[in-house]
Amino acid sequence: MKLQNLTETEIRELADIEDANPATVCNPHLGLEAVSLRQLADELSATRVKPRKTASRPGQKAA
Amino acid sequence: MVSMLALIRNSTNKIVEVEVISNLSQSVIEATDDVWLEFQRGLILKVQSTGNSSESFPEHLHWRWSQKARSYEGRSGYEFLAVRCEERIQGMMLLDYTRIGRLPKQASLPLVYVDYLSAAPWNLHLLENSPEFRGVGRLLITIAEAKSRELGFQGRLGLHSLPQAEGFYRRLPGMVDLGSDSQYYGLSYFEGEQETEEK
Numbered sequence: 001m002k003l004q005n006l007t008e009t010e011i012r013e014l015a016d017i018e019d020a021n022p023a024t025v026c027n028p029h030l031g032l033e034a035v036s037l038r039q040l041a042d043e044l045s046a047t048r049v050k051p052r053k054t055a056s057r058p059g060q061k062a063a
Numbered sequence: 064m065v066s067m068l069a070l071i072r073n074s075t076n077k078i079v080e081v082e083v084i085s086n087l088s089q090s091v092i093e094a095t096d097d098v099w100l101e102f103q104r105g106l107i108l109k110v111q112s113t114g115n116s117s118e119s120f121p122e123h124l125h126w127r128w129s130q131k132a133r134s135y136e137g138r139s140g141y142e143f144l145a146v147r148c149e150e151r152i153q154g155m156m157l158l159d160y161t162r163i164g165r166l167p168k169q170a171s172l173p174l175v176y177v178d179y180l181s182a183a184p185w186n187l188h189l190l191e192n193s194p195e196f197r198g199v200g201r202l203l204i205t206i207a208e209a210k211s212r213e214l215g216f217q218g219r220l221g222l223h224s225l226p227q228a229e230g231f232y233r234r235l236p237g238m239v240d241l242g243s244d245s246q247y248y249g250l251s252y253f254e255g256e257q258e259t260e261e262k
Contacts, residue, residue, distance in 0.1 A: 002236045002237045002258075003201070003204060003205040003208050003235065003236065003237070004205065004208065004209065006205075006236075008078065010236075011069070011071070011078075011198060011201065012071065012198075014198065014201045014231075014234065014235070015071050015197040015198040015201065017230065017231050017234050018197065018198060018199075018200045018201060018231050019188055019194070019197065020188075020230065021227060021228050021229070021230035021231035022182065022187055022188075022200065022227060022228060022231070023180060023182070023199070023200020023201070023203070023204065023228050023231050023232070024180060024181050024182075024200075024225050024227070024228055025156070025177050025178070025179055025180035025181075025222050025223065025224065025225065025228065035100070035125045035126075035127065036125070037103060037107060037125070040100075040103055040104060040107055040125075041107045041110075041111065044104065044107055044108060044111065045111070
């Protein structure tokens with residue numbers, strides 16, 4: 001590999017790519033250790049008192 | 064080992080230097096895990112307070128590094144490394160030094176296998192969050208490559224990519240996509256080629 005001598009331009013280009021494609025690597029054998037954002041969100045929703053509705057806004061359906 | 068390398072600070076678009084920390088201790092990993100998870104919780108609460116539902120959340124996974132560290136404790140051939148900047152861990156990875164290559168020209172030769180790698184959640188495009196530092200993944204892979212050379216593996220590197228990360232690894236210089244690995248949940252296997260003598 002040739003990552004040791006990248007130019008600043010190349011580093012910035014790779015950062016642009018990484019923004020859209022997070023470089024995350026995982027071992028799916030241990031997938032049970034993972035916590036997804038949705039899981040966290042659901043846990044938080046289940047444990048907190050839901051705020052009072054101040055105004056109702058009808059949901060919009062996608063066309 | 065502590066060496067100085069670089070990330071991009073998003074707010075100023077300037078290059079900043081970071082420290083590389085080898086052989087992370089269990090206590091540092093656990094403390095980092097707590098900070099990362101708390102940050103994600105805060106982000107989610109912020110989004111929920113705006114009325115958005117969890118349906119809009121990306122499925123990016125937060126790996127419980129503390130559990131991983133416990134499960135690897137005392138095992139040889141593995142190492143947790145991190146990059147630190149402004150007193151905070153900006154990304155971590157777990158390297159496995161017991162694997163061998165698959166590319167024909169380096170088949171059966173030892174390589175550094177990246178078992179886990181993740182940037183800190185504040186460095187990811189999560190929800191409406193803008194990253195604080197950019198290029199953490201590239202930096203960690205660069206460090207893994209350096210580790211490969213240090214061990215005499217000539218820069219050979221291997222990893223299984225999550226689908227969302229494939230685009231990144233395909234663009235890394237010297238990284239070869241060996242396709243879907245049926246022995247590994249169908250994830251794409253990538254291998255970094257060893258350095259060749261330049262004339």
